[in-house]
Amino acid sequence: MDVLKVNEHHQSVIGGYAQLYRYQRQQYLRSVQSAINDVINSKLLEDTYTRDEVTEIVSGIQNDILNDLEAELINFVQANILMLCQLFQQAEKWHLQLNVDLSEMQNKELLESVQNIENIPAKVEKPKLTPLSINIEKTSELMRQEIFNLQEENKQLLEDVKILHDKILNMRQEYENMVQKCEEKNKMIEELQKIIEQNINSISKETNIEEKKLEAENILQNYDNVLKEQITNELEEMKQKVETAQSQLTLAEMELEKKFNSTAAYNNMKKIISKKNDQIKELRNRLLKYESLDNVENGEKK
Structure with missing residues (x-):
């Protein structure tokens, strides 16, 4: 029975099933043989028969055998259906x-x-399907272990989501700090501009005033450009970090939702909700039907 690729317990169950139907087959063959013997003993009493008499005898045997065969096949199919239902x-x-x-x-x-399965002795006492409760402890342990693994995996995903969320909060805080620094530097620039303007005013009476004013403006412009470029690069880098963290958080939430949707509890709840929606639709249709009947009756009374 190695070709069937089942374990020893299932092999014994199959052997018992085969032996049961071997016994029923033998009983059916005995009934057919008995029917033929009855015809021989009750009708074949003379030495010669006409064609019509032979046809009648053969037809009678044929009908009896076909009826028994049909009943046996029906019983065989029904028994197999019951066995499949148990499984x-x-x-x-x-x-x-x-x-x-x-x-x-x-x-x-x-x-x-x-073909030789019928000759293999069955190890089960009765040709019944072994109750599942025999291995319920091992099966329950496997189920508990699987549930524990899923819970641990969900716990790890929640921790990852929390870590990513904290990272995003930290990056947002850093971004706000950068904006604050930028505002402070803008204030410094404004103060420098005021100082330069004051210096320009103080030396307005000196020679080459236009040259010194231009030089001061160039220094201020260069400093302003360098400072703006630095702040822009820092803000862009911080923006990219925030976007990356948000993408990771979105993927983690999607993965967590996917795992939850694939659980049996979610599928069962989805079926229950679908069934309740169908019931609500049916009640609404019935209510509309009764309201239409009431409107018709009120119209007739008027």
């Missing part, structure tokens, strides 16, 4: 979606490999 019910308790590859049921290699 699906167990899977749904753990939010699993099982699928069946019907093409594999026509695989000759696999069909040949299961």
Whole structure:
């Protein structure tokens, strides 16, 4: 049974299932043989028969066998459906979606490999589906571990988001500090301009006053240009840092939302909300229907 790729427990369950239907097949063959024997003992009592009599006897046997065969096939299909329902019910308790590859049921290699399954002794006492509660402790432990891992991962994501948020707040604070420094430097420039103007006024009576005034203005302009360029570069760099931090925060929030949307709790809540919306729509339609009936009755009374 290695070709079936199932564990030892499932192999024993399959063996019990095969033995059960081998027994039912043998019982069906015995019933067919009994029906044929009944016909031989009850109707084949003479030495010669006409064509019509032979046709009647064969038709009777054929009808009996077909009826028994149809009943047996129906019973076989129904029993397999019940077995699939048991498996699906167990899977749904753990939010699993099982699928069946019907093409594999026509695989000759696999069909040949299961011919000897009926001869393998089953280790289960009864041909019933083993309750899931047998391994409930191990399964529950796995589920708890998975939930713990998800909680830790969400916790780490929340911490990352908090760190990024703190970084953005710090960068905004630095940006505000840079703006404040810029205002202070602008005030310094204005004070320098006033001092230069005062110096220009004090030396207005001296010679070459225009040359000294031009020189002072050039010095002030150069200082102003250098200071503005420095402040602009610092502000641009701070702006890029803030934008980068905001992008990282957005990505982290999107990832956290994606993980939350993929959880079973979110999907179940989404189904419940969808169901409630459908109920509300139905109640609204019924209310509109009753209101229209009331309007018609009021119109008739008038």
